[in-house]
Amino acid sequence: MIQAFHVYKQYDRESCALSDVTVHVNKGEFCFLTGPSGAGKTTFLKLVFREELPSQGQIIVGGRNVTAIPDGQIPLLRRSIGVVFQDFKLLKRRTILENVAFVLKILTVSSKEQKRRAFTALKSVGLHHKMHAYPLQLSGGEQQRVAIARALINDPMLLLADEPTGNLDPDMTMEIMTLFQEVNSRGTTVLVATHDREMIQRLGKRVIALEKGRVVTE
Numbered sequence: 275m276i277q278a279f280h281v282y283k284q285y286d287r288e289s290c291a292l293s294d295v296t297v298h299v300n301k302g303e304f305c306f307l308t309g310p311s312g313a314g315k316t317t318f319l320k321l322v323f324r325e326e327l328p329s330q331g332q333i334i335v336g337g338r339n340v341t342a343i344p345d346g347q348i349p350l351l352r353r354s355i356g357v358v359f360q361d362f363k364l365l366k367r368r369t370i371l372e373n374v375a376f377v378l379k380i381l382t383v384s385s386k387e388q389k390r391r392a393f394t395a396l397k398s399v400g401l402h403h404k405m406h407a408y409p410l411q412l413s414g415g416e417q418q419r420v421a422i423a424r425a426l427i428n429d430p431m432l433l434l435a436d437e438p439t440g441n442l443d444p445d446m447t448m449e450i451m452t453l454f455q456e457v458n459s460r461g462t463t464v465l466v467a468t469h470d471r472e473m474i475q476r477l478g479k480r481v482i483a484l485e486k487g488r489v490v491t492e
Contacts, residue, residue, distance in 0.1 A: 275301040275432055275463040276322060281331030283317050283487075291317040292328070293487040299465055304458040306474050307467040309484035315467035316360070318484070319434050322465075323355045324348050336431055353381065356425030356462075358435040362417050364409040371396065371405040374424045381428075395423040399453060414441045422450065426457060433457060435466045439473065447473055 276299040283292040292314045299305050307315050320326045321333055324340045333340050340351060364373050375392035396402040399419040409417055425433060439447040458464045474481055483491045
């Protein structure tokens, strides 16, 4: 599903966010990307969904070279990738139902279908009863679940999550991970960036560890 070959990402002459990264994540796999703050985890995810381009190297996602596709094809690529951001990126002036349905609105899905699928996605994360609430009326954990529902609404082939449990208590953390495992069991490839070693050990999934932009262990 993800193949990275000798990937480098340099923002300036002084620092290299990623250095000679070569990793593979298989289709249908659940994998953790770990390492301390500044190790390059977020940078790697941004390269995978083509928010940024590598300085050198190639990244293949679902058989497509994302480093070479034209800008006009980036939206098509992202339709098949769900992303859970570290800062949620929810629209404060829209209800959570509207936030979750926003992806479908961009894809010109009918209004009725948008609402149906958004409600189903919210139900899957236990928040359908708050569908008319606004993001600032929710707790941090609830906002995170809205972000996850939004990422899942289009049945992505690949789910990327950047520190998705960083603001959650241990019980909510395991609830979110259980949800990710359910999504993975339906065939979606899941890559979670986290520095939560305890959670990683509890789940026992494959781990790719970064340190100072380099892969140090798998």
